[in-house]
Amino acid sequence: MIIEGRAEKARILLAHGAGAPMDSLFMTQLASGLAADGVEVIRFEFPYMQQRRIDGKKRPPDRQPKLLEYFTQLIGQYTQENLPLWLAGKSMGGRMASMLADHSAVSGCFVYGYPFYAPGKQDRPRIEHLVTVANPVHVFQGSRDSMGRKEVVGEYRLSGSVTLHWLDDGDHDLKPRKISGITQDEHIADAVESTLEIINPHY
Numbered sequence: 047m048i049i050e051g052r053a054e055k056a057r058i059l060l061a062h063g064a065g066a067p068m069d070s071l072f073m074t075q076l077a078s079g080l081a082a083d084g085v086e087v088i089r090f091e092f093p094y095m096q097q098r099r100i101d102g103k104k105r106p107p108d109r110q111p112k113l114l115e116y117f118t119q120l121i122g123q124y125t126q127e128n129l130p131l132w133l134a135g136k137s138m139g140g141r142m143a144s145m146l147a148d149h150s151a152v153s154g155c156f157v158y159g160y161p162f163y164a165p166g167k168q169d170r171p172r173i174e175h176l177v178t179v180a181n182p183v184h185v186f187q188g189s190r191d192s193m194g195r196k197e198v199v200g201e202y203r204l205s206g207s208v209t210l211h212w213l214d215d216g217d218h219d220l221k222p223r224k225i226s227g228i229t230q231d232e233h234i235a236d237a238v239e240s241t242l243e244i245i246n247p248h249y
Contacts (some may be wrong), residue, residue, distance in 0.1 A: 060140025188216020
């Protein structure tokens with residue numbers, strides 16, 4: 047567990063993606079930027095990633111029920127009266143966060159690179175819960191993400207509570223090509239700024 051910032055205005059539970067741990071460069075940049083202006087960010091690892099840290103062996107993610115159970119336990123642990131709790135995550139972690147967005151203790155959810163479908167499997171979208179979700183879900187998505195390209199995702203009929211924030215030419219890590227004239231750092235910074243403005247409009 048890595049905790050940054052001060053829980054004065056809000057708290058964010060931030061989950062990692064399927065293959066990289068909570069202290070990857072992307073997660074570190076994201077968490078450091080979000081831990082500002084009274085926002086506390088709690089990075090954590092799912093059980094399979096905790097075990098990998100112990101023995102060094104790569105293993106696939108835990109099955110969805112186990113991931114959701116662990117995330118739900120943390121919601122209970124870090125819920126604080128009168129302090130908004132937001133869920134967030136990169137890729138798989140963000141998908142799990144979005145599946146818990148309507149939890150009674152949660153204000154909403156942020157996803158940085160949603161895996162709308164597995165690469166090459168556009169016919170099997172992972173959007174069932176996004177059609178009915180009631181709490182705010184904000185997705186920051188690269189327009190050429192191999193797991194959710196803009197032209198594909200734009201055809202989905204998602205809940206009005208889901209807001210898509212498109213980052214020009216970004217891939218699944220929000221990284222654009224050099225020819226775009228934009229950098230990954232700039233996209234991450236934009237996503238962070240938008241997140242903070244949503245949590246605290248006076249930021």
